[in-house]
Amino acid sequence: MKENRMNVTELILIGLTQTPQIQRILVVVLFITYIVIVTGNLLIVVTIIFSQTLKSPMYFFLAFLSLIDACYSSSIIPKMLADLISETKTISFKGCMTQIFTEHFLGASEIAFLVVMAYDRYVAICRPLHYVTIMNYRLCCLLVGVSWTVGFLHSMGQIVVTFWLPFCGPNIMDHFMCDVFPLIQLACTDTFLVGLLVAANSGVISVITFVMLLISYVVILYSLRTHSSAGRKKALSTCGSHITVVVLFFVPCIFMYLRPVATFSMDKAITVFYTLVTPMLNPIIYTVRNAEVKNAIRMLLNRNVISGNK
Numbered sequence: 001m002k003e004n005r006m007n008v009t010e011l012i013l014i015g016l017t018q019t020p021q022i023q024r025i026l027v028v029v030l031f032i033t034y035i036v037i038v039t040g041n042l043l044i045v046v047t048i049i050f051s052q053t054l055k056s057p058m059y060f061f062l063a064f065l066s067l068i069d070a071c072y073s074s075s076i077i078p079k080m081l082a083d084l085i086s087e088t089k090t091i092s093f094k095g096c097m098t099q100i101f102t103e104h105f106l107g108a109s110e111i112a113f114l115v116v117m118a119y120d121r122y123v124a125i126c127r128p129l130h131y132v133t134i135m136n137y138r139l140c141c142l143l144v145g146v147s148w149t150v151g152f153l154h155s156m157g158q159i160v161v162t163f164w165l166p167f168c169g170p171n172i173m174d175h176f177m178c179d180v181f182p183l184i185q186l187a188c189t190d191t192f193l194v195g196l197l198v199a200a201n202s203g204v205i206s207v208i209t210f211v212m213l214l215i216s217y218v219v220i221l222y223s224l225r226t227h228s229s230a231g232r233k234k235a236l237s238t239c240g241s242h243i244t245v246v247v248l249f250f251v252p253c254i255f256m257y258l259r260p261v262a263t264f265s266m267d268k269a270i271t272v273f274y275t276l277v278t279p280m281l282n283p284i285i286y287t288v289r290n291a292e293v294k295n296a297i298r299m300l301l302n303r304n305v306i307s308g309n310k
Contacts, residue, residue, distance in 0.1 A: 008167035008186070011096050013089045014174045016080075016268060023084045030084070033276055034077040040283035041070040043297065051296040057135040058124070058238070059293075061117050062286060064144060068110045069279035075102040076177050076275050083176070093167070096178035097159060103179065103275075104158045104202075107253070109151030111209055114246055116143045118216045121242060125235050126223045157201045161194055162187075174263060177271070184261050195261035203258025210250040217243050237289045244285050248278045 017023060044066040048054045079099070083089040091099070124131050158180050165187040175182045180198050184191045217239055224232045252274035256267065287293045 008093060008169075008171045010090050010092045010171065011178070011183075011186070012172045013083055013091060013176060013178075014172065015083055015089050015176045016272075027081060027084045030077055030081055030276075033280060034073060034081070037073045037077075037276070037280045038070050041066040041279065044283055044286065044293070045070075047293065047297050047300050050300060053292060054296050057120050057140050058117065060140055061113055061120060061144070064147070065110060065113045065117070066283065066286075068106050068113065069282050072103070072106040072110070073276065073279050075099060075106065080176055091178060096183065097163060099178040100162070100180060100183065101155045101159050103177075105151045105155035107151070108154035109147050110249065111206070112147035112150040114213065114242075114249065115209060116147055117242060118213050118220075118246075119143075121235075121239060122216055122220055125220050125227075125239075154201060154205075158198065161197050161201070165189060165191070165194065175271070176268065177275075179271070181256075181261055182263070185263065191261050199258055199260070203254060203256075206250055206253045207258060210246070210254065213246050213250075214243075217246075241285050241289045245278075245282055248281065249274060252278075 015023075016026060045063045048059045048063040051059075076099075079091070120135060123134050127134065162180055162183055165184065166189050167187055169188040170186055173182045173186065180202070181195075184194055184198070187194075220239055221236070224235055227235065252270045255270055256274075287297065
């Protein structure tokens with residue numbers, strides 16, 4: 001099986017389009033998108049690190065979430081840009097496995113961080129008197145470690161399932177990046193059981209987590225009836241941002257992974273949405289509705305301008 005698998009040493013990616021004119025437009029659009037994603041998310045990370053007002057656990061977790069978004073896009077967009085510029089859109093088999101590991105490691109870690117942030121909001125709103133005691137620095141660090149561990153274990157599961165499949169036939173992948181389902185379709189063996197394992201590891205877990213998160217936010221919002229109008233407004237703004245990010249992230253993931261091994265015409269468009277659009281929208285969602293973050297960014301930028309003038 002190993003000898004057969006090594007017959008395929010590199011893969012050819014079809015990409016988003018084969019039309020040269022559209023490819024040139026995509027290079028510009030993707031480059032601008034990438035700059036916006038990395039700049040926006042790293043700005044949030046730097047702001048939270050240096051701000052004296054954003055020291056609560058919520059912003060501690062938000063910094064990691066923004067870092068994941070910047071890294072996640074960096075694992076995909078640079079390769080896409082290189083393929084759009086190059087005539088040969090190839091990736092080595094090991095490079096493909098590395099990209100799959102990175103994508104799923106960061107994606108699953110983001111899911112875990114979204115769960116952690118929901119728990120943080122639950123404690124802050126439903127048990128405000130015990131918030132400082134429960135969400136102490138030690139627990140926050142533990143939750144961060146657990147989130148990264150969940151991402152690693154999930155990603156290793158994807159790699160273990162697919163790495164030993166025999167790839168001895170076609171090496172053309174109808175996608176713009178390496179992912180589990182497109183890769184499995186190239187295997188020269190029956191992949192029904194493998195497809196079920198991948199669907200369970202990605203799709204089923206995403207659905208369960210998504211439902212749990214929605215239920216938790218319903219409980220949180222229901223508990224707001226006892227809060228003051230000012231407290232309700234602030235909590236609704238924060239929870240509204242979180243719920244928006246959860247929906248934008250989970251719905252496309254569930255569509256992509258909760259299904260048999262197959263290719264649909266919408267796959268590339270949906271993949272573009274959750275790999276490019278969502279990481280670009282997250283900084284906007286978390287800053288537009290959050291006065292504390294906006295003020296902290298404004299203070300950071302003003303401080304840099306003053307330092308530059310000196």
